[in-house]
Amino acid sequence: MSFSKKTVIVTGAGSGIGKEVALEFGRKGANVIVAEKDVQKGSHTAAAIKEAGSNSLFVETDVRSEADIKNAVDQALRHFGNLDILINNTGVSKFKPLLELEVDEWDDILATNLRSVFIASREAAKVMKPGSSIVNISSTRAFMSEEGSEAYAASKGGIYAITHALAASLAERRIRVNCISPGWIEIGDYSQLTEEDHNQHWSKRVGKPSDIAKACLYLCAEENDFVNGENITIDGGMTKKMIYT
Secondary structure, three states, X not given: OOOOOOEEEEXXXXXXXXXXXXXXXXXXXXXXEEEEOOHHHHHHHHHHHHHOOOOEEEEEOOOOOHHHHHHHHHHHHHHHOOOOEEEEOOOXXXXXXXXXXXXXXXXXXXXXXXXXXXXXHHHHHHHOOOOOEEEEEOOHHHOOOOOOOHHHHHHHHHHHHHHHHHHHHOOOXXXXXXXXXXXXXXXXXXXXXXXXXXXXXXXXXXXXXHHHHHHHHHHHOHHHOOOOOOEEEEOOOHHHOOOOO
16 A cells, blocks of 8 residues: 555654554655644654655644644645545543542543544545545543543543544545544553463454554555445454453
């Protein structure tokens, strides 16, 4: 799959999954807008893409800000002339006992994780041409939970739901919208994981950011245009296990 002459915005591309997604699109020849709040991390990702031979631009972006998101879209058009792909990746989490969770903490997580998907998708759709693609990063926590995860679970469940709503709304524009729900994706020191960690998965390993990046490529490739409004769970089979003690 080649993405030469395609322009992609990846939010939260300064680290973790977002960084690997941005790098992978760069490896495939895309122009990459690194939309990231952290200046140092975002600049580093953009520099790495350029060093690999592709075009990239860091745009300082707080996805809670409508103005910042609009600016990222404007910069894509100004520098590269088009916007073909949007990866809504930015996400924050706060796990806190329900009775201690403050409303402003709830609002911040929903604004960062879910509200940003609405704003970025709306703004991108205004300028995208037929055949373009949007991919939202949800989580397996949209479908399963542990205590203290209300705000994060709500935001990720919302991302799952808004995906098929967006796909319906943008069908006439021929803009596809899909979703990826990662399970355990290790963004720290992979070598420190234990055998027990890996064996929790049917695939016998913990996930890596590259697992999600490859799925983004698949969903955004023009030849896969029959995949629309879908969610793909990438978790090594972990959430399908029946666990007994």
